[in-house]
Amino acid sequence: xxxxxxxxxESPARSPLAAEVARRRTFAIISHxxxxxxxxxxxxxxxxxxxxxxxxxxxxxxxxxxxSDWMKIERERGISVVTSVMTFEFEGLVFNLLxxxxxxxxxxxxxxxxxxxxxxxxxxxxxxxxxxxxRKLFEVCRLRDIPxxxxxxxxxxxxxxxFELLDEIEKTLALDTTPMTWPVGRGRDFLGTYDVINGGxxxxxxxxxxxxxxxxxxxxxxxxxxxxxxxxxVKDELELVTEASxxxxxxxxxxxxxxxxxxxxxxxxxxxxxxxxxxxxxxPEPRAQDxxxxxxxxxxxxxxxxxxxxxxxxxxxHRDRIAFARLCSGKLSRGMxxxxxxxxxxxxxxxxQFFFAQDRxxxxxxxxxxxxxxxxxxxxxxxxxxxxxxxxxxxxxxxFAPEIVRRVRLTDAMKAKKLKEALQQMSEEGVVQVFxxxxxxxxxxxxxxxxxxxxxxxxxxxxxxxxxxxEVSEFQLARWVSSEDRKKLDTFIAANTSSIADDVDxxxxxLARNEFYLGYTKERAEGIEFTxxxxxx
Ligand code: G4P
Numbered sequence: 001x002x003x004x005x006x007x008x009x010e011s012p013a014r015s016p017l018a019a020e021v022a023r024r025r026t027f028a029i030i031s032h033x034x035x036x037x038x039x040x041x042x043x044x045x046x047x048x049x050x051x052x053x054x055x056x057x058x059x060x061x062x063x064x065x066x067x068s069d070w071m072k073i074e075r076e077r078g079i080s081v082v083t084s085v086m087t088f089e090f091e092g093l094v095f096n097l098l099x100x101x102x103x104x105x106x107x108x109x110x111x112x113x114x115x116x117x118x119x120x121x122x123x124x125x126x127x128x129x130x131x132x133x134x135r136k137l138f139e140v141c142r143l144r145d146i147p148x149x150x151x152x153x154x155x156x157x158x159x160x161x162x163f164e165l166l167d168e169i170e171k172t173l174a175l176d177t178t179p180m181t182w183p184v185g186r187g188r189d190f191l192g193t194y195d196v197i198n199g200g201x202x203x204x205x206x207x208x209x210x211x212x213x214x215x216x217x218x219x220x221x222x223x224x225x226x227x228x229x230x231x232x233x234v235k236d237e238l239e240l241v242t243e244a245s246x247x248x249x250x251x252x253x254x255x256x257x258x259x260x261x262x263x264x265x266x267x268x269x270x271x272x273x274x275x276x277x278x279x280x281x282x283x284p285e286p287r288a289q290d291x292x293x294x295x296x297x298x299x300x301x302x303x304x305x306x307x308x309x310x311x312x313x314x315x316x317x318h319r320d321r322i323a324f325a326r327l328c329s330g331k332l333s334r335g336m337x338x339x340x341x342x343x344x345x346x347x348x349x350x351x352x353q354f355f356f357a358q359d360r361x362x363x364x365x366x367x368x369x370x371x372x373x374x375x376x377x378x379x380x381x382x383x384x385x386x387x388x389x390x391x392x393x394x395x396x397x398x399x400f401a402p403e404i405v406r407r408v409r410l411t412d413a414m415k416a417k418k419l420k421e422a423l424q425q426m427s428e429e430g431v432v433q434v435f436x437x438x439x440x441x442x443x444x445x446x447x448x449x450x451x452x453x454x455x456x457x458x459x460x461x462x463x464x465x466x467x468x469x470x471e472v473s474e475f476q477l478a479r480w481v482s483s484e485d486r487k488k489l490d491t492f493i494a495a496n497t498s499s500i501a502d503d504v505d506x507x508x509x510x511l512a513r514n515e516f517y518l519g520y521t522k523e524r525a526e527g528i529e530f531t532x533x534x535x536x537x
Contacts, residue, residue, distance in 0.1 A: 017331060017367065018299045024369030025283045026096040026326070028113055030138060031123035032131035036153040040123055040266040041086070041097065047276055048088025048095060085324065085371045093280050096371055100137065108400055108430060108448050109309055112382070114140045115397050116308040116326035116371065119147045119283035121275065122259070123266075126152050126159030129168045138173055143533070144396065145256040147284060148175065151275050156204070156265040158187040166261065176258040178248040181274055182241050183263045189228045193263050193271060194238050196245065204270050254284055286369030289328040291385070293392035296329050298368035303330035303338065305372075306394040307384040310429040321429070322353070322373040323380035328394065332366045338386040340379065341393055347386075351375060382430040399503070401478050401532035402433055402446025405511070406453060406470035409442070415466055419443075422464040427504040432456050435478060435501035435509050438493075444501065444511070445470070446478050475499070475511035477518055479530040482508075488527040496521070507534070 014022060031037045086097045098117055100110045114120065120141050122134060141148060152165060159165075166177045181193035184201055192203040201217045203225075219238070223231035252258035260278055264271015286298035289306075296304055309324040332338075337346045352366065353373040366372050374380060383397040410419050423443055427434040432453070433446040447453055453470055460466040480503070483489040489508070493500050499511045499521075510530065512518035522530055 015299070017301060020331070020367040021298045021369060022285050023092065023094050024096065024286050024367065025093055025119070025279055026098065026117050026286060026369045026371070027119045027121060027279060027283060028098045028100050028117045029121045029123055030100060030114075030134060030141065030148075032125070032128070032133040035123045035125040035128070035131070035134070036266045037123050040121075040151065040153065040272065041099065043266055043269050043272040044095070044097065044276060045086060045088055046269070047272065048090045085373075087370070090276060091280065094370075095276075095279070096369065098371065108433075108452070110137070111140050111400050111448070112308045112397060112430070114146065115144065116306075116324075117146065118285070118287050118369070119149065119279070121279070122148050122150045124150060124152050124165070124169075126154045126162075126165065126263075127157060129160055129165055130172050135172065142256060147253050147256055147282075148259045149275065149278055149283065150177070150259045150261040151266075151271070152261060152263045153266050155183050155190050155193075155263050155271070156187075156268055159183075162186075162263075169259065169261075175256075176246055176252065177261050178246050178258060179241060179261045179263075180248070180278060181261075181263050181271065182238060184222060184234060184238075185226060185229055189226050190265075191222060191226055191229070193274070194241075196242055197248070202274075204265075204268060250282060253282055286328070289394055290396060291392040291394050293390075296392070296394070298329055300329035301331075302388040302390065303332050303336070303386075304328045304388070304390070304392075304394070305332070305338075305386045306397055307374075307380050307382055307386075308397055310380065310382055311373075321376055321378060321380070323376055323384070325372055325374055325380075325386060327366055327368045327370050327372065329368050330388070331368075332370075332372060334364045336388075339389050339391075341385045341387060341391055342381070343379075347376075347379060349374060378425065378428075381428045399433060399534045400448055401480070403448050404450060404453070405435075405444055405446045405473055405475050405478060407442055407444050407473040409469045409471050411467045411469065418464060419460075419466055419468070422460055422466055424504070426456060426459065431459065433478075434504055435511065437498075437501045437511070439498050444473055444475065444478075474513060476514055477512040478509050479512070479518065479532055480507060480534045481510045481525075481528055481530055483528050485527055492525050492528050503534075 029037045029040065086099065088095050098113050100113045114137065122138065124130065124134065138148070150169065162183060166179065169175055169177050179196050182196050183190060184194055185191040190204060192201050194201050201222065219231050219235045222234065223229050246258070248260055249258060253260060260282060262271050262275045262278060264275065266272060288295050288297045305325040305327045307323045307325050311322045311324065332349060332352060334352060335348065335350055337348050339346050353375070385393045408419065408423070410416060423434045423445070426432055435444045435446060437444065445456065457468060460468050481489065481492065483492070493508055496510065501509045501511055503509050510521065512521065
């Protein structure tokens with residue numbers, strides 16, 4: 001692994017800032033629930049020495065949940081809604097792992113987190129292949145051309161045919177695959193992996209898992225280790241894989257067209273070292289980010305960052321909010337002043353925080369690619385850009401069209417004004433999206449995961465003493481509408497007033513009863529664009 005750092009961070013031609021940036025790998029794990037994301041996260045953190053005992057990732061989730069009331073929902077359901085950041089160092093590189101909740105009930109945070117990473121690890125359960133949630137998260141990665149490294153997990157158990165699994169990735173995701181390792185033996189007879197690039201077999205037993213060392217071992221020797229193994233069939237298979245696999249091309253990977261594939265068992269801590277090595281070698285350094293003025297290079301010395309997540313009330317005694325910001329360029333130093341471009345005001349970054357596996361700690365400095373938590377009292381919103389004085393806004397922190405739309409019913413009608421304020425705040429925090437119908441009807445809330453509604457209800461009650469119920473609304477779908485021709489948009493809005501609402505920014509949204517109505521309206525709305533993703537400004 002040491003050669004990785006040598007080829008990136010320690011290159012003499014780089015400035016100190018560029019060297020720091022080059023050491024960063026900011027990534028997320030995408031997977032379907034149960035594929036092994038938590039287990040893999042633990043093992044990755046173990047490699048980095050960030051935690052000493054496996055099992056702490058879950059334990060940490062539980063401890064954290066006790067910190068705040070509304071997170072009881074998470075605890076009761078045994079899931080984690082919180083997207084957290086874990087930083088660890090390994091072999092001279094700094095890995096920032098952004099956790100995306102993989103449970104059925106997920107939220108927009110999951111999607112938005114993917115706007116803050118430079119690469120993703122796709123974990124697939126070898127017995128199940130590509131599952132629904134993985135596919136969905138993959139699509140979000142593809143929107144941003146995020147390179148994907150694949151980890152096929154649970155090879156210690158019965159799996160589907162390996163060729164078939166690769167074929168499925170290629171066909172369903174339209175993504176080329178290059179196996180970097182290849183399993184020798186299957187299920188109970190899984191012996192280890194063959195290093196397709198360099199040759200040699202790494203054995204599951206005998207230290208291979210821990211040291212990551214590949215042993216040069218003759219195929220005939222393998223057969224001696226396990227009587228069930230047909231040595232000539234294994235030899236043929238490895239020859240086929242070596243000859244027939246697509247060669248790994250860094251460019252194709254970086255552009256999101258090709259994925260290197262690693263096999264292993266997170267539970268047995270096998271193959272995790274290969275994966276980490278692959279991340280270090282191939283995953284991109286912090287990428288340049290688009291803003292509305294210019295493309296901002298990570299090595300630009302002036303600090304800039306965008307907020308992709310707000311976590312409220314991590315500590316109920318202080319009613320604090322933490323804005324999670326991804327640094328896009330330069331260096332953040334504790335105590336520096338940053339410009340919040342939306343308001344033009346300056347804000348001191350007096351106690352930015354880093355998140356380690358077990359705790360948070362104050363960050364003295366952070367570099368492009370890092371994620372810091374900025375405590376604030378509601379000043380920062382999702383999508384906000386912070387700079388060292390420049391006026392530009394990062395683009396690409398999106399809102400996603402809700403999959404569930406509900407009308408909020410207040411049990412005490414006298415509190416309508418308070419509800420309006422509370423909903424505005426909740427939407428600024430990204431808890432839910434709020435749509436205000438132009439015809440004056442009560443507000444609608446939209447979410448991509450049902451759990452967001454439970455969180456909203458619990459928080460309105462706990463923080464604003466507002467008991468609410470949600471009613472099924474006549475509308476099920478929401479799409480942002482726009483047009484290059486302002487007049488056309490005005491005409492469309494005038495003709496559909498009862499189906500038009502404003503989102504948190506005042507942008508018009510068309511509400512539809514169902515797909516049929518949406519399709520019908522679209523066909524007749526010439527020159528109007530309907531979108532289900534909106535860039536937060
Ligand atoms: P998730 O975060 O993606 O939802 O998955 P998680 O890591 O919690 O793993 C889901 C289940 O799969 C866990 O078992 C875990 O122990 C198991 N698992 C993960 N990786 C492997 C692997 O490589 N091989 C095998 N055989 N099993 C693996 P569980 O019994 O559901 O949970 P737990 O009670 O052990 O926590």
